Amino acid sequence: MTGTSTSIRIGLVGARGRGTSFSSSLKALNVTVAAVCDIDAACLAKCKSLMEAEAAFADYEQMLDSCKLDAVLIATPMQFHAAQAIAALKRDIHVLSEVTAAMSIEECQALVKAARQSKAIYMMAENYIYMRPNQFVRGLVKAGLFGEVYYAEGEYIHELKELMEQTPWRREVNNIRGVVYPTHSLGPILTWMEGDRVERVCCQDSGTHYRDPRGDAYSSDSVVMLAKTRQKRLIKIRYDIVSDRPHAMANYQLQGTDGSYESARSSHERDKIWLRSVNADKDVWLDAGTLMQQEAYGRYLSPGWQNPPEMLRNAGHGGGDYFVLQDFIAAVRGEIDNPIDIHCAMDMTLPGLISQKSILDGGAWLDVPDSRLW
Ligand SMILES: NC(=O)c1ccc[n+]([C@@H]2O[C@H](COP(=O)([O-])OP(=O)(O)OC[C@H]3O[C@@H](n4cnc5c(N)ncnc54)[C@H](O)[C@@H]3O)[C@@H](O)[C@H]2O)c1
Numbered sequence: 001m002t003g004t005s006t007s008i009r010i011g012l013v014g015a016r017g018r019g020t021s022f023s024s025s026l027k028a029l030n031v032t033v034a035a036v037c038d039i040d041a042a043c044l045a046k047c048k049s050l051m052e053a054e055a056a057f058a059d060y061e062q063m064l065d066s067c068k069l070d071a072v073l074i075a076t077p078m079q080f081h082a083a084q085a086i087a088a089l090k091r092d093i094h095v096l097s098e099v100t101a102a103m104s105i106e107e108c109q110a111l112v113k114a115a116r117q118s119k120a121i122y123m124m125a126e127n128y129i130y131m132r133p134n135q136f137v138r139g140l141v142k143a144g145l146f147g148e149v150y151y152a153e154g155e156y157i158h159e160l161k162e163l164m165e166q167t168p169w170r171r172e173v174n175n176i177r178g179v180v181y182p183t184h185s186l187g188p189i190l191t192w193m194e195g196d197r198v199e200r201v202c203c204q205d206s207g208t209h210y211r212d213p214r215g216d217a218y219s220s221d222s223v224v225m226l227a228k229t230r231q232k233r234l235i236k237i238r239y240d241i242v243s244d245r246p247h248a249m250a251n252y253q254l255q256g257t258d259g260s261y262e263s264a265r266s267s268h269e270r271d272k273i274w275l276r277s278v279n280a281d282k283d284v285w286l287d288a289g290t291l292m293q294q295e296a297y298g299r300y301l302s303p304g305w306q307n308p309p310e311m312l313r314n315a316g317h318g319g320g321d322y323f324v325l326q327d328f329i330a331a332v333r334g335e336i337d338n339p340i341d342i343h344c345a346m347d348m349t350l351p352g353l354i355s356q357k358s359i360l361d362g363g364a365w366l367d368v369p370d371s372r373l374w
Pocket of ligand 1: 013014015016017037038043058076077098100125126127317
């Protein structure tokens with residue numbers, strides 16, 4: 001599909017929390033929601049009306065086969081992502097899949113094969129990459145202002161015990177030990193380490209200190225994965241959806257020879273940055289938000305963030321939901337390269353899957369496969 005005049009016909013599968021949250025961005029980007037699909041009839045009816053969709057389906061493959069879709073947006077529980085993406089790719093329907101891409105190595109291999117054989121594109125909807133501070137750091141790194149980048153941290157600390165009861169599939173996923181939801185942390189970091197990928201990981205957890213309403217222990221509270229990249233950089237990822245404490249889902253740190261960044265850990269704090277080229281005094285943090293407002297530094301933001309559309313006020317995840325959808329549409333139209341293609345999606349997903357093996361192996365360092373070689 002090429003040209004900007006035609007509206008893309010999209011089918012949405014998974015019509016509750018996440019699926020519904022895309023509604024304002026879909027509207028703003030002039031996407032036609034041709035159909036919605038959900039196995040829950042009440043959710044389906046509500047979402048059909050909200051999205052002003054032409055049709056509604058309880059059966060996903062029926063939707064794929066009967067609506068002349070250009071693309072699907074997959075917002076079902078993680079357990080369904082790979083199979084639903086493969087079903088669309090086999091029909092040459094473009095895929096924007098929620099994170100993570102897949103739940104096992106075997107699913108990853110099948111997904112990569114389907115993406116290779118399809119005429120359609122596969123993109124993973126890793127929206128945290130598009131958050132304003134993350135795009136700013138990306139621009140600064142690209143311009144060389146961090147010098148040589150060699151260390152990063154990412155944390156997804158988001159207490160979800162209540163949500164796990166409301167969405168039992170999350171409770172089920174939580175029974176797996178390891179970093180089962182790595183992409184929000186790894187995604188932005190890998191864009192700061194462009195051209196690099198995680199080659200080895202090891203993983204440990206802090207045990208279990210909480211029980212669910214049935215008295216069953218959660219699999220882990222804090223999980224920490226260490227990762228070494230091909231270019232010998234070190235990354236630390238902490239994942240925790242159980243511990244009682246304020247949320248801190250978009251925590252990042254980056255260290256280079258000429259710069260350092262620490263994101264705010266709460267709404268009371270500010271994102272901090274130190275850049276040798278701005279102030280050589282190594283004891284002085286700068287406010288990253290203030291720096292990006294200065295003309296000389298604002299130009300390191302992505303073009304979208306330099307002139308943000310009005311509707312970003314309503315777009316979720318700090319505007320990330322709007323930009324990830326915008327890029328998907330542009331990639332479908334052939335206007336840009338697919339920014340989070342199947343191999344990028346694998347680079348963000350596979351380390352978490354291998355962390356699950358490492359934790360069962362006493363925290364051993366294990367190799368992360370490179371999907372480009374499959
Ligand atoms: N990128 C982000 O910031 C972000 C935020 C929240 C959730 N997510 C991801 O989005 C996905 C959905 O999360 P959620 O919170 O909306 O979950 P949810 O449980 O609220 O909604 C999932 C919906 O999918 C439906 N569903 C389940 N199986 C189906 C099937 N086989 N066919 C059709 N519909 C089916 C359910 O009935 C439900 O309405 C998850 O993968 C989650 O990891 C991503």
